[in-house]
Amino acid sequence: MHDLTILLLLPVMGAVSIALVPAQHDKIIRKLALLASFAALLYSWSLLYSFDTTTAQLQFYETTVWNTRLGTSYSLGIDGISLPMVLMATLLSLISILASASIKNHRKGYYLLVLLLESAMLGVFMAQDWSLFYVFWELTLIPLFFLIDHWGGEKRHTAALNFVLYTMGGSVFMLISILVLFDSTPEHSFAMSDMMARARELPHNTQVLLFLGFLIGFGVKMPIFPLHGWLPLAHVEAPSPISILLSGVLLKMGSYGLIRAATTLPEAIISLQNLLATLAMFSLIYGGLLAWRQSDLKKMIAYSSVSHMGVVLLGIATLNIVGLTGAVLQMVAHGFVAAATFLLIGLLYERTHTRDINHYCSLVRVNPRFAFFTTMAFIAAVGMPGTAGFVAEFHALIGGYERWGWIVVILSLGVLISAAYAIRTIGRLFTGPVQCQIQQITDLRKTEMLAASVLTAGFLFIGFFPAPILNIMSASLNELSNVFAVRF
Amino acid sequence: MYSVIYNVWLIPLLPILATSWIALGYIFNFNRGESGEAQTAKTSLTAASLSLILILIIDAYAFLYSAPGQLKLSPWLISGDYTIYISFTLDNFALAMATLISTISLLTIKFSVNYMHREAGFQRFFMILNLFSGAMLLIVMAGNAVFTFIGWELAGVSSFLLIGHSFDRDTATRNANRAFITNRIGDAFFIIAFALSFIWLGSIEWNDILNHNAGLSSLQIGLIAGSFLIAALAKSALFPFSPWIARALEGPTPSSAIFYGSLMVHAGIYLVIRIEPLFVIDTALLPLLVLIGLLTTLYGFFTSLVQTDVKSTLIFSVTTHVGLMLFICGLGLFELASWYLILHAIWRAYQFLNAPAHMHMMSRPTRKVHPLFKNFTRLYTASIQRFWLDHIADWLLVKPIEELSRDARNFDEKVVNRIVGLPAQATTITSLDENETSSDIGKGHGMAGKTMEWLASILGWFEDHLVLQGGEGRFIKLIHHLGGYVLQIDQLLSQPRYLLILIITTFVVIL
Numbered sequence: 001m002h003d004l005t006i007l008l009l010l011p012v013m014g015a016v017s018i019a020l021v022p023a024q025h026d027k028i029i030r031k032l033a034l035l036a037s038f039a040a041l042l043y044s045w046s047l048l049y050s051f052d053t054t055t056a057q058l059q060f061y062e063t064t065v066w067n068t069r070l071g072t073s074y075s076l077g078i079d080g081i082s083l084p085m086v087l088m089a090t091l092l093s094l095i096s097i098l099a100s101a102s103i104k105n106h107r108k109g110y111y112l113l114v115l116l117l118e119s120a121m122l123g124v125f126m127a128q129d130w131s132l133f134y135v136f137w138e139l140t141l142i143p144l145f146f147l148i149d150h151w152g153g154e155k156r157h158t159a160a161l162n163f164v165l166y167t168m169g170g171s172v173f174m175l176i177s178i179l180v181l182f183d184s185t186p187e188h189s190f191a192m193s194d195m196m197a198r199a200r201e202l203p204h205n206t207q208v209l210l211f212l213g214f215l216i217g218f219g220v221k222m223p224i225f226p227l228h229g230w231l232p233l234a235h236v237e238a239p240s241p242i243s244i245l246l247s248g249v250l251l252k253m254g255s256y257g258l259i260r261a262a263t264t265l266p267e268a269i270i271s272l273q274n275l276l277a278t279l280a281m282f283s284l285i286y287g288g289l290l291a292w293r294q295s296d297l298k299k300m301i302a303y304s305s306v307s308h309m310g311v312v313l314l315g316i317a318t319l320n321i322v323g324l325t326g327a328v329l330q331m332v333a334h335g336f337v338a339a340a341t342f343l344l345i346g347l348l349y350e351r352t353h354t355r356d357i358n359h360y361c362s363l364v365r366v367n368p369r370f371a372f373f374t375t376m377a378f379i380a381a382v383g384m385p386g387t388a389g390f391v392a393e394f395h396a397l398i399g400g401y402e403r404w405g406w407i408v409v410i411l412s413l414g415v416l417i418s419a420a421y422a423i424r425t426i427g428r429l430f431t432g433p434v435q436c437q438i439q440q441i442t443d444l445r446k447t448e449m450l451a452a453s454v455l456t457a458g459f460l461f462i463g464f465f466p467a468p469i470l471n472i473m474s475a476s477l478n479e480l481s482n483v484f485a486v487r488f
Numbered sequence: 489m490y491s492v493i494y495n496v497w498l499i500p501l502l503p504i505l506a507t508s509w510i511a512l513g514y515i516f517n518f519n520r521g522e523s524g525e526a527q528t529a530k531t532s533l534t535a536a537s538l539s540l541i542l543i544l545i546i547d548a549y550a551f552l553y554s555a556p557g558q559l560k561l562s563p564w565l566i567s568g569d570y571t572i573y574i575s576f577t578l579d580n581f582a583l584a585m586a587t588l589i590s591t592i593s594l595l596t597i598k599f600s601v602n603y604m605h606r607e608a609g610f611q612r613f614f615m616i617l618n619l620f621s622g623a624m625l626l627i628v629m630a631g632n633a634v635f636t637f638i639g640w641e642l643a644g645v646s647s648f649l650l651i652g653h654s655f656d657r658d659t660a661t662r663n664a665n666r667a668f669i670t671n672r673i674g675d676a677f678f679i680i681a682f683a684l685s686f687i688w689l690g691s692i693e694w695n696d697i698l699n700h701n702a703g704l705s706s707l708q709i710g711l712i713a714g715s716f717l718i719a720a721l722a723k724s725a726l727f728p729f730s731p732w733i734a735r736a737l738e739g740p741t742p743s744s745a746i747f748y749g750s751l752m753v754h755a756g757i758y759l760v761i762r763i764e765p766l767f768v769i770d771t772a773l774l775p776l777l778v779l780i781g782l783l784t785t786l787y788g789f790f791t792s793l794v795q796t797d798v799k800s801t802l803i804f805s806v807t808t809h810v811g812l813m814l815f816i817c818g819l820g821l822f823e824l825a826s827w828y829l830i831l832h833a834i835w836r837a838y839q840f841l842n843a844p845a846h847m848h849m850m851s852r853p854t855r856k857v858h859p860l861f862k863n864f865t866r867l868y869t870a871s872i873q874r875f876w877l878d879h880i881a882d883w884l885l886v887k888p889i890e891e892l893s894r895d896a897r898n899f900d901e902k903v904v905n906r907i908v909g910l911p912a913q914a915t916t917i918t919s920l921d922e923n924e925t926s927s928d929i930g931k932g933h934g935m936a937g938k939t940m941e942w943l944a945s946i947l948g949w950f951e952d953h954l955v956l957q958g959g960e961g962r963f964i965k966l967i968h969h970l971g972g973y974v975l976q977i978d979q980l981l982s983q984p985r986y987l988l989i990l991i992i993t994t995f996v997v998i999l
Contacts, residue, residue, distance in 0.1 A: 229955040290948060292944055
């Protein structure tokens, strides 16, 4: 069996084995889930050994024709852009399962769904056929809908429904684009490479329309203003471990898809470049300012995600190597940072049952570990030098400057706003009187510390030694940027 | 024997290493308290003896053959088109000075081991003492202006630390500050001097500055020499920088005092003698040396006459002699000045170390006013007031700067803060209620903050009313609504008459 199929099936096997265990053995179920996601993590990271960083070719490629008449095929493969995403997905899945200790009701269903979700996410990043991509894309919705709807907060039903409706609404446009593309290829094949070759021959206007379809589909997920309506509610209402996956991996699916769509329709994105940049900068400021207004910590992080994904969009819109590097790096950086913040806030919420920032003060005196890791996470969210966010934002800034000049100063403004709310939050953690409710709560436990330290080490490592990850991405991004460079 | 010369860098480094070792010991808690005194003393004595032995070896070499002179060891800093070398000047004068400093340091350390016994800050004192002797050695042996300056600064810092040794006393800290800041004025000119020589000569090696400066006009030479001179004036407490040296006596008696009595106070004169070639080229500065020397001598002489304690008397008499040295330099007798310097240093070291013992051995009534002042009561007042030098400095420099900083602060608070919007005066939340009610979420300060707040509230409204509402309620309502229509159409279509119409229309379209 091929490497990627094994990777895809590992969580599924975990889910199947959980399904076979009677529901009352919930400890076994949790262990099984941990085991499956840990196996997937090890397996995906072991791919690094055989991954060739010098070539932009798809690696570990496998393809089997699925339906000859429709031209669909089961083809998987990864390159320098999808590999970091795959690694992130397996890592954050494990961390989210680690952080799920507090989920007490219907554990069986919960872990089953999380593992299915992991598999679907991996499928999105590995699919090399648009039909398969679409299948996995939609497949993520089903576990997520139930996870939010069943284990979420107070307004979980609205949130879940809202989330699915938004994503489906966007997907419809994406599906139309895919179908039109399919229709225009004489071979009638859904394979990404075939479609790419044909799509580039289409008339310019058609390309733009097709790209807009993709943009709506992926823009909902990313999210891009004004398609982010589902996000605050879903992030707040989802159980915290799921919030980690939502913001850490699910959002990246949108930007990842956008990069793939851009490769398929390069002329379209070149003519829409300025629109994308405008949207990106607006998202950046919009998300930042709204995050600054929130007193609900989870909502604040949710909006800061909008702001951070603006950086990704800006990086993509530059269409040059530096900017694209910044975009992919920001996807990784935000994965770490958002996961860390959601993890910590989730764990705090578990103990205090409040997410209002006004209820937290002098956390450092009672819970120094919490305060330390939260501070680190917020510092990383600002993109301080020495954290992954800095490297990413710096690349995006330089890429943007090459393309638009001084206008990208707005990016710095966005960073400034993010500093405003992050520093305020840190300030809250360190000053003020000690509240008696907070005095009761226990500090981070060992497994929780492990999860938090892995994430902290992750963004610090990339911040100090960005070379390894840049090395993984460079060949693919080089080829990608060449696609645009010859068309300017 | 010659190979020892290449290890000359060890001479100033050894005492500094001793400092680091004592500091490490203090941090890691292996030499604290009384039990650590022996170890601290041993470290300091070893370092001082080793560097003295090294110097003596080089001395012997110089005695047998000739002084090694200029020595370039290796590049220290390379950037762009300039290189700064680790270099040493080992001519006769430098060697003599180094021997002198090393000997006096060693003796002082030996003396202090007993003197400081069971005093608070024993380890700290030795740290500074070692640092100081390393710095002094660096000053006299460095081959270029940068390394001299490093020593110069270290000496300044350690004198600051020595004066403020008992930092719990208000006068000690105030005097330490005053002495340090006065020294900083000189440091600024030192930097100017080597910056100028760097710009004009492209090098800061003493050798190049002093001997290969043919390309410069006498004005340029004068500027370089003048800047070095001001640095020297500040360090040696010459006129008009004299008052700081009396404040230096705050340090622990007498170990720190011997530095102001015998070593550091001569650093400035050393610098003047070192840059002698510059004064020879640009003779216009020599009368200035004479004048300053004379003024300092007079200042020291009159002030010392009215002092009532032994240390102050001694320190002002030191000032007198240092002034005389500068005076002699001004006459062009640099050789004589260097002899004077060395002899004076030895004598003062002995005198300062002995002074407290003498005080213990004999008691004497307050000495009478010197007969000289009998007819010059105003001179007496002036001497008592130390010629108002401190007050003049306060009035000329300190006050205007204080006022300027007050204005700057006002501007900062009333204008800049309001525009930029720093968080309002750091409010301390004292009670829990206050904490809950005084939420500052989404509140900005200053113009930028208010703009941000205003913009954020508009966007917030937009978000709440259009984006979220669309998601939460209206979007779903709309779908329900549309669903209703579709259902109605569907029901209509299922009725035979409409189905018929549909079929007919289809046929019409097709045909």
